[in-house]
Structures are given as structure tokens and as C-alpha cells.
Amino acid sequence: MGDARMPGILELTPLNPAFNDDPHALLDPLRSQCPVHRDAMAGVFILSKHADVRGTLSDTSMLRSPENAEEAAVMTRRGINREPPPGLEIAPDQPRHSILTMDEPEHMRVREPLAKALYKRVAKSRALVQLVVDGWLDRIGGAKTFDVMDTFAVRVPIDVIARILGVDETRLTEFRAWSEGAILGLHPMPTPEQVERIIACNNALNRYMRGLMAERAAAPRDDLTSDMMALKADGANLTEGEICTNLLALLIGGNLTTTDLIGNAIWLLLTHPEQLAKLKAEPGLINSCVEEVLRYESPVDITGRIAPRDMQVSGCPIHDRASMIMELRAANRDPAAFPEPHRFDIARKDAPHVAFGGGTHLCIGAPLARLEAQVAIPAFFARYPNAQLADPAMKPEWRDLPFFRGLKKLVVAV
Template sequence: SDTSMWRHPSRAEEAAVLQRQIAVETIEGVDVTDDEASSSILLMDEPGHMRIRGPLAKALYKRVAKCKPLIQQVVDEKLDALGERAQFDAMAGFALLVPIDAIARILDVDNTRLREFREWSEGAILSLNPFRTPEQHQQLIAALNALSSYMHELMAARRKDPQDDLVSDMVALQAEGAPLSDGEISNNLQGLLIGGNLTTTDLIGNAIWLFLTHPDQLAKLKADPSLINGAVEEVLRYESPVDITGRIAPRDMEVGGCPVKQTQSMLMSLRGANRDPEIFPDPHRFDIARKDAPHVAFGGGTHLCIGSPLARLEAQVALPAFFARFPNLRLADPDAKPQWRTLPFFRGLKELKVTV
């Protein structure tokens, strides 16, 4: 479909458009069933969307509500692994590792398969790069096929021997009558993994960078740890991990004075919407005590990011622990410009060198 790029005219109009179907790439060459290939909740509006999203959200949110100790354990392990290093890359050494291992624990991936799972997860993230090379595309196909096979393997195992994990929760709901196929469960668990790993990595990494470049805000958080929830929301608003997102027009419409035809794709700047001065007073100021800041970092409406509670929880656990472990942390080169990753549509650092 045709694509038009527009800078948001207002936060309100952009929030309305965000409720529409998401525009994403269809990847050829993945060896999955038809129902699995077409079942992503990202691609669905009603009536099919809530048929799948409802049970997945029910299971995921119930799981998130009790997994804080699990995430704390993952965070502590990653901090312990950094040891007594005088300098390290906070992205590769911490922010990248926490989300992958957290979702692996939530899915109860066997320790003997953890290295493979990490490799598949990192390969699958290439689906978010429209400019991947032919070699990267083959790596992506291999990763998606391996992940799909493993998800089906997990579901079969959990039917025979349920465990305390998200896969067991999903097959239990299926057995109780939720109208979900194995392919639909597999595809959407993979979507949770792919989308959640990258964006949560960038949420944590962006937060570390923001606090190190705004020491007054870090001091405020250390003095009052109860500010952590608001601090995470301000990071999401100020430096959204998803920079630009796409939606498909359900009908001929006008957005911000621009005519948009039915099925036409629209690209929207979430970071721009989150700096709208009509919604956010002094929008270019990073303030963790900011009140009433309804950002759209996770999208909105029907397609609000289903993994947002998990991403928030991981950041809420990871950040206080990180700064408590390294109380004198600072940027290795305070004068260096941040090195942003070149992956389109996303906002995250390639590396973040810090000195303890």
C-alpha cells in the first residue's frame, strides 16, 4: 500500500490513529502453518483481534503480577556477572541481557536450551530491520523457524506435564475452551518475545543514559525510590524506545489536514507526540516527578502494546538495582555524543560505555 509520512499535528489526533491496524512487513520463507502465519494480533483488527489478545493478555498479566522476584533474580545475576570491572558497556553487559533472560524464565526455557533461545531471539529481531542484508534475511528465517518449532515443542511438553510458566497458562486456557490454535499461540508468544526484547532493552538503556546525563534526576530518584514508577514513565515519554510506528487507514479520512485514503499506510512519530507542548508543559525537560503525562510510547487503543506491563516491571526492577550496585557510575566519555542504533523506527543506543 502507499505510504505517507507525516509529523503529528496533535497528540489527540495521533492517539486516535494509533487505534487502527498496525502496518508491518510479511516475511516470506518462514515454514509455518497458515493459521500461524496470519494470526499476529499486530495484523488484526476486530473481530479476530480480541479472540487472540484476550486469552494472551489474561495469562500474561496474571504471570507478570507474580514474577517480580524472578526478574529481580535475573537482574542480580547480570549485575553479579559484571563483577569488579572498572568500565563496561551497559548495553551489552546489562540492558540487552535482562529482557531476554526474563522472558526465558517466564516461558521456563530449559537451561540446556538457553543459549539457543538467546541466539534465536537475537536472530528474530532482524524482522524489525527492513534493510537487512540477504545473509541477515537467511539468519532471520532460520531463527523464526527454530523459534516456531521450539514453541510447538514447549506446548506439547506442557500439555503432558504442566509447569508454572506462561506456556502452561496458555495451553490451559486453550483446554478450558479459549478458541486458540497452537499456531496462534506460537506466533503471538514469538511476537511478545521479539517486540519485547528490543524495546525493553532500549527502555533500560535509554534510562541509564538519561540518568547519567541528568544527575539531578538521578539524585532525586536515589533520595526517593518511590519515584521509580514515574521515572520509568518519564523515560518512556522523553526517549521512547519506539520512535516511529505505522498504521493502516480503515477508510478514507483526514489526519491533521492531510487526506489519507483507505488501506494507505501512515507513519507516525511517537517521540514527537510525546513532546507535544499542548499536552506536556516544558516537554523537552526530563523530569521524573512530572504529573499527568499520558504518553503514547506503547501505542494506544486496541493495539496498545500487550507487553507493556512486563516492560515497565523490568525497568522498575532493573534501574534501582543497577544504580545501587554502582553508586559512583558515570559516562566513560562525558563529551562523546550518544551512538544511536541505525535500526529504523526504533530509538536505542548501540553502546553505552560507563565507568564505575
């Protein structure tokens, strides 16, 4: 614990070019030599063993809200006392934080009705996802080379969630632009121009969502916004502000991550042709293929928990209110959980990865992300059976957004 030769949390982000090139060159020694590592500067413990990460995530007594972390947890607590940026319009009943950082019992009060409504929608959305996927493949048209990220992987998730929420066809273009602007808000160090765009896009999304909620309350349609307004009318213990914040959280939380899942999958299959051939020969492998992409190249690096008491992890003392970072990417390549963890194998069985976190905060969008990937990947390779990297010597250029891993570009020749 607290080994100064081990990397701190910021060195486990793309701010460190060595991490961006090969995260596992840093994560493997961290996990084997110091699986519970204290980063004193950030004031966090970094957990990297699969058993520790999984065990801590599934412990329902853990806390999540940054306000509950000790003063020393500067990284976790950053921003909690910060005023909202000037210009950001927030209605008085609107919480600034979604279920992601709420504690029980409030977390479940909001999450339960939302999850129930979302899962019901996702269960009947396969045809919708296929329609969106086919539509974007059609738009690529007869191009012989194109960037898969820009033309496909970025497009599908925004359109799918917009349609699930019930965004008007005529407003889709605006909605896409606002969504892309709001997603910039995930960047910890945006430029002043980006801050301006983030605020403008968040305001536009908030206004639009409030309008949509009012319309659907008056005249319900077949969409998730109507479902949530009906639940509210039936007495669900939720404010309209909470509904708005959390419907928008689905949009922000689900887009970049699912884009990266689709992009990482296409990249991995193109660079592992024997695995692509296996998938083509046995299309039923698509579900385990998606799980293996989530494990092998997880779109999200970390999630957090706060100790509710003095406790131990792998024999290391963790004090009450200490902030813990779960290194999901490291846990997903732990040899104790996955034989030959650095081998990409789409037929891997029984691979309990933690790419979606776990316990009560387990990603609420997991069924939707899986569905989108399970539809988008086969559809892409059916449309472009001869797809290959436009430049076979291409080195992947990973985005530089801390804690997310996805490609800037993926140019293919078809």
C-alpha cells in the same frame, strides 16, 4: 498537508544522519507547521500532534492489517504479497502475522486470552525479574569499566521472557542466541548473511516452541506456555499455530524495546546528574522516572492505523483506506500536551505519553516492560552508586535500525 519542504517518513529514520543526531530538529517544525503531512512517495499520512495521535489510536474503528490499505500505501503494503523466504519453515496452521497487524474481531479473539494469561504472570513476576537483574549484575563482577548495553540491558529482557514462557534452564543459552538472531528480522534491509541467520533462528525458535507447547500440554508447569495450552484445552477459540506465533511475538516484540528502555534510562540519568540525585533521594519516583524515559526518549518511533472511512484529522481530509503513521516520538514532545517538552523531568506529573501506542492495540507487554525497568534501574544504581560515563565527552551512538531508538554502546566507569 503535503508540504514538499517537510521530511518524508524515510527521512524520519536513522537512514538520515541528521535525524539520528537530533530527531526533534526535524519533528518540531513538522508538528507545528504540517501536523498531518502526506508523504506521497511512501503513500502515508504522518500524524505528529499528540491530540491527533492519541485520538486516532483510541478510535476502535481504525484498521491495522496492511491488506486493508489502499494500493498507493506502498510502504504499508510492502511485503504483503511476498512469499516467505526460502528455507523458512512454517506449519500450515501457523499465521505469519501476530496480533500486531490483525483486525477486529479476530484480533481480540487472539489477544484477549493471551493478555489475560500474560498479565496474571507479570503480576507475580517481580521476584523473578529481581533475580534475573541481580544475576546479570553479579556477572559483571569487579569490572571497573564495562558496556552497560552488552552486559546488562540486552541480557535482562531475553532472560525474563524466556523464564516467563518456561524455557528450560539448560536451553537458555541456545534460546538467547536464537532470540538475538530472530530480532535481526526487524531490520528492513538485512545483509544476505543476516537473512540466513534470521531464517535459521526463526526455524529453531518455532521448533523449540512447538516442542515446549506439546510438553506443557502433556505435563503443565508454572509458566505462560502451560497457561496457554490449558486455555486451549478448556476450549479457548485459538489454534496451536496462533499460540505459537503470538508467544514468539512476545519474545521478538519485547526484547529490543525493553533493552532500549533500560539503556536510555541509564544514559539519561547519567547525563542529567541532578535527576539521578533526585531519584536516589526519593526512590518512590522510579515509576514516574520510567514514564518520563518512555516519553522523552521513546524506544519505538511509530505505529500505524488505516482509515476505515473518509474522515478528518485536525481538519485535514483523510480518505477511506489511507494509511496513517503515528509519529509517537513527535507526539511525546508536543508542547500542547507537555509543558517544556524538551526538559527531562523524572517527577513530571500526569504525562499521558503514547510510547506504548493506544486503543485496542496498546502494547500488550507494557506492564512487563515497566516492571523490568522499575527493577533494573534502581538495582543498577544501587550496585554502582558512582557510575559515570567512561568518557565524559562521549557522544551517544544510536543504533541505525529504523523506527527504534537505542544505544549501540554505553560504556561506564564504576
